[in-house]
Amino acid sequence: xxxxxxxxxxxxxxxxxxxxxxxxxxxxTSKSPPTSKMLLPYASGGWDHVGTSKIDRWNQIGxxxxxxxxxxxxxxxxxxxxxxxxxxxxxxxxDSPSYSKKVGxxxxxxxxxxxxxxxxxxxxxxxxxxxxxFISTTDPEGTGVAxxxx
Numbered sequence: 526x527x528x529x530x531x532x533x534x535x536x537x538x539x540x541x542x543x544x545x546x547x548x549x550x551x552x553x554t555s556k557s558p559p560t561s562k563m564l565l566p567y568a569s570g571g572w573d574h575v576g577t578s579k580i581d582r583w584n585q586i587g588x589x590x591x592x593x594x595x596x597x598x599x600x601x602x603x604x605x606x607x608x609x610x611x612x613x614x615x616x617x618x619x620d621s622p623s624y625s626k627k628v629g630x631x632x633x634x635x636x637x638x639x640x641x642x643x644x645x646x647x648x649x650x651x652x653x654x655x656x657x658x659f660i661s662t663t664d665p666e667g668t669g670v671a672x673x674x675x
Contacts, residue, residue: 572601572674572675573674573675574672574673574674575593575594575595575673575674575675576591576592576593576594576672576673577670577671577672577673578590578591578592578593578659578670578671578673579591579669579670579671580604580660580661580662580664580667580668580669580670580671581667581668582667583667586615586617586625586661587661587662587663587667588661588662588664588666588667588668589617589659589660589661589662590659590660590661590671591659592619592657592658592659593657593658593659593673593675594653594655594656594657594658594675595645595648595649595655595656595658595673595675596649596654596655596656596675597645597646597648597649597656598644598645598646598675599641599642599643599644599645599675600616600641600642600645600656600658600673600674600675601638601639601641601642601673601674601675602614602616602631602638602639602642602660602671602672602673602674603637603638603639603671603672603674604633604637604638604639604660604662604669604670604671604672605669605670605672606662606664606668606669611632611633612632612633612662612663612664613630613631613632613662613663614630614631614632614633614639614660614661614662614663615627615628615629615630615631615660615661615662616628616629616630616631616642616658616659616660617658617659617660617661618645618648618656618657618658619657619658619659620650620657625659626648628642628645628648628658629642645658658673
């Protein structure tokens, strides 16, 4: 009987000590933006993941990502560039194949989130009442991945 009580206490202790570590390790699989590398904007409902795209398309503005839809408010882009040197990222609103509006530019060094683009409601248009955003980069190799949050 004494062995059963000691075994139960020991298993409880093991579980109590293991749980915080397993939760910390699982943090990297979350679909929320990394708070350690971003400026937290005032978002009443938090951030919604609206897309992920490789920055591997080329046109007259240079290397850019695919499109992500936004309903307005604030927009956040997290980038994972292949190069670790200082790069500039520009957010564009797509209107037609021959015309896109420049929303703003951010310079960033390293991997993480750019400063949020705030008050982008004026770019919401079309029959779907959404803005179609994409990001371009000064990276001459056209590498990296952009994750979009609305």
